[in-house]
Amino acid sequence: MSSNEIDTLIELMAKLPGLGPRSARRAVLHLIRKRALLLTPLADAMQEVAVTARECLNCGNVGTTDICEICASEKRANGELCVVEDVSDLWAMERAGVFKGRYHVLGGTLSALDSIGPEDLSIPKLIDRITSENITEVILALNATVDGQTTAHYIADQLEDRVRLTSLAQGVPVGGELDYLDEGTISAALSARRAL
Secondary structure: OOHHHHHHHHHHHHOOOOOOHHHHHHHHHHHHHOHHHHHHHHHHHHHHHHHHOEEOOOOOOEEOOOOOHHHHOHHHOOOEEEEEOOHHHHHHHHHHOOOOOEEEEOOOOOEOOOOEOHHHOOHHHHHHHHHHOOOOEEEEOOOOOHHHHHHHHHHHHHHOOOOEEEEOOOOOOOOOOHHHOOHHHHHHHHHOOOOO
16 A cells, blocks of 8 residues: 555544544554454455445344344244434443334434425434334433424424324433433433332
């Protein structure tokens, strides 16, 4: 590779989340040094994903088929639908391994500042899925931000009296120390307290 090609690779790697120019340079240098073990297989895998990756037509997950494995599984058709902002949130829920229903990816949150309205998200599709899939419970697993909560309230208004609505609990994380928590987290934890 010429230095121009290496520089281009560094510039592209630096655009990835969590990597800046220095981290990208270190990563590229490591890949070059481990060319047979890492660089070539990585390039092959990236080429394959570039060709086969697609968004699930049903929920918005990312996979290699038109309908993802979660939506295709009859075992997961239990009437529960977990609504998340982004695919990364869906993957985080799956890593936890505790939710056994299906998902719906909104593709973001409502934001007046960014001119993102309900029609810019997959909220109309969510409403259609409630009826077509016999959904009995919608779990709003949206981030505890102003935009996330605004989106949750909007969805709750749209689905009022149509389905059971729940949201994820908020508060002190497992292993968290009160001294390190912000006031909003402490307030949410105190409001959502339960009997022992």
